[in-house]
Each structure stands twice: as C-alpha cells, then as structure tokens.
Amino acid sequence: AQKITQTQPGMFVQEKEAVTLDCTYDTSDQSYGLFWYKQPSSGEMIFLIYQGSYDEQNATEGRYSLNFQKARKSANLVISASQLGDSAMYFCAMRGWNQGGKLIFGQGTELSVKP
Amino acid sequence: NAGVTQTPKFQVLKTGQSMTLQCAQDMNHNSMYWYRQDPGMGLRLIYYSASEGTTDKGEVPNGYNVSRLNKREFSLRLESAAPSQTSVYFCASSEAVGSAGRHQPQHFGDGTRLSIL
Numbered sequence: 001a002q003k004i005t006q007t008q009p010g011m012f013v014q015e016k017e018a019v020t021l022d023c024t025y026d027t028s029d030q031s032y033g034l035f036w037y038k039q040p041s042s043g044e045m046i047f048l049i050y051q052g053s054y055d056e057q058n059a060t061e062g063r064y065s066l067n068f069q070k071a072r073k074s075a076n077l078v079i080s081a082s083q084l085g086d087s088a089m090y091f092c093a094m095r096g097w098n099q100g101g102k103l104i105f106g107q108g109t110e111l112s113v114k115p
Numbered sequence: 116n117a118g119v120t121q122t123p124k125f126q127v128l129k130t131g132q133s134m135t136l137q138c139a140q141d142m143n144h145n146s147m148y149w150y151r152q153d154p155g156m157g158l159r160l161i162y163y164s165a166s167e168g169t170t171d172k173g174e175v176p177n178g179y180n181v182s183r184l185n186k187r188e189f190s191l192r193l194e195s196a197a198p199s200q201t202s203v204y205f206c207a208s209s210e211a212v213g214s215a216g217r218h219q220p221q222h223f224g225d226g227t228r229l230s231i232l
Contacts, residue, residue, distance in 0.1 A: 035220055045158075045223035052218055061191065063179075091157055098218050100165050101146045101209060102173060106155035 002027045004092050004106035013082045020067070020110045021077040022090035029053075031097040034075040034094050036066065039089040039108070046107070050091075051075055075112045078113075117141050121206050121224035127169045128196045128231045136191040136227050138206030147189035148221060149175075149181060151202040158205060164189055196231045203228050 003026040025034065030111040036048040050060045051066045052091040059066040067076040079086055119140045128134055140147065145166045148160040150173075160173030162181040170181050178200060180192045188209075193200060209219040 009155075031217075033217055037223075043203070044225050045207075046221040047222070050218055050220060093158075095217075100163065100171065101221075102148070102160050102163060103158075103207075103221055104148075105159070106158045109154060 001095060002094055002104045004094055004104055006092055006106035006109050009107070010107045011109055013071070013079075013111065013113055015084060015113055015115050018080045019082055019111065021079070021090050021092075023077065023106060025073050025075060025076045025092075025094050027094060029090065029096035029098060032114055033095045033097070034066070034068070035093045035095070035103065036064070036075075036077045037091045037093060038086075038099075040085075040093065041088070045091075049077070067086055081112045084113050084115060087111060089096060119206055119208055119222055119224035119226050121204075124225065124229060125228050126230070128193075130197060130231060132196050132231075133192065133194050134196065134229075135193075136204055136206075137174065137188070138190065138224060139188045139208075140208040140222070142208060142220070142222065143184070143186070144208035144210055147183065148207040148209075149179075149189070149191045150207065151175065151200075151206045152205060152226070153202050161191065161204075164220070198231050201229060201231045202217075 034051045038046045049061045065078045088110045093103045148163040149161040164183040204223045204227045209221040210219040
C-alpha cells in the first residue's frame with residue numbers, strides 16, 4: 001500500500017524567509033512520482049512541482065524546490081523568499097507508475113506567512 | 116482557458132435525495148478522476164477513468180457511481196445521499212498514464228461543495 005505523511009498540520013514563516021514543508025512516503029513501487037499542490041483559501045488545487053523517483057537532481061520551479069531523499073523516502077518542499085500570497089494549504093501526493101495514474105495525498109500543511 | 120469545469124459549485128441535498136455532479140475537461144486528456152476532500156484528511160480518490168470506456172474504483176467508492184460519457188466528460192452520481200457524503204468534491208484530469216504521461220500532473224476543477232442534511 002502507498003501512504004503519504006505530512007507531520008506538520010500548521011506552519012508559520014516570516015515574509016521573505018525560506019520554509020520547508022515535510023513529506024515522507026511509503027511505497028513498494030520502484031517507479032513513482034511525487035507532486036506538490038497548493039490550495040489557497042479560494043479552494044482550487046494548483047500544481048507546483050514534480051519529482052520522479054529516477055530523477056537524479058532535485059526538481060526546481062522558480063521559488064519552489066523539492067528536497068528529494070530517496071533512501072529516507074522524503075520529498076520536502078522548500079519555498080524560498082516567502083510571500084504573503086504563499087499562505088495556503090500544501091499537499092504532497094504520490095503516484096506509482098503501475099497504479100493507473102491514481103494520486104495518493106497527504107493530510108496537508110497549512111502555511112501562514114507573516115508580514 | 117477553461118481546463119476542468121465542474122458543475123454545480125454548491126449544492127444542498129436532503130438525506131436520500133440523488134444528484135449527479137458534472138465534470139468536463141477541454142485539454143484532450145485521456146484520464147479523469149473524482150476525489151473528495153474532508154477536513155484534516157487530504158483528498159481521497161473515489162473513482163477514476165484511465166481512458167474513455169473504462170472506470171475503476173478508488174479508495175472510497177461506496178455510495179457513488181460514475182459514468183465516462185465521452186472523452187471530455189466524467190460524471191459522479193450519488194444515488195441516495197447520506198450526511199457522511201457531505202464534502203468538497205474535486206474532478207481532475209491528466210494525460211494518459213503510460214510512460215509518456217508519468218510526469219504529467221493532474222489538473223483540478225474548482226470543486227463542488229456538497230452539504231447533505
């Protein structure tokens with residue numbers, strides 16, 4: 001069975017500082033992908049970043065980077081230079097390549113950026 | 116740039132009523148999904164359709180049925196609504212899940228907020 005664990009229900013960060021949101025996963029699949037989504041208070045799900053299990057380099061997308069440690073089964077999201085608009089729920093998700101495209105989501109972390 | 120469109124956005128039902136949630140995507144995606152989101156539990160997969168003409172159960176399928184009407188549309192039906200089905204429902208779509216599509220993210224609609232009294 002696959003499982004995603006996000007152990008931080010809520011986080012605070014000062015504007016312009018960096019923040020790391022934790023994600024650990026469990027899977028028996030050898031090939032899988034890890035995704036992070038942002039859900040602002042308006043409710044939509046916004047895709048942020050992807051990391052494949054065979055990717056040798058950590059993924060980066062603008063101010064977002066993914067700290068992928070395969071041996072520890074962790075895929076932490078790093079947001080650099082936090083902005084007020086980063087305040088939202090953040091979800092880590094995993095898709096096994098042999099699981100029919102299904103995403104398994106973690107419980108989410110609510111990030112609040114302070115001015 | 117419609118992407119994934121869900122209707123309705125809000126709905127209140129009485130216990131035992133039936134209703135169909137509609138979802139349509141204009142990105143020519145092969146795969147479509149229905150999730151529910153409950154407080155503190157993230158999103159859980161109800162049903163999915165890997166391609167037109169196929170549907171499969173997800174993690175929480177009980178009490179729901181789905182229809183993949185064509186490549187664009189994937190509907191979710193509650194035959195006899197129960198208070199436990201009060202939730203926010205999301206439809207999503209993605210490229211085919213073969214080797215070319217493995218890195219493709221799922222694109223989500225804006226959700227349907229459903230309350231069952």
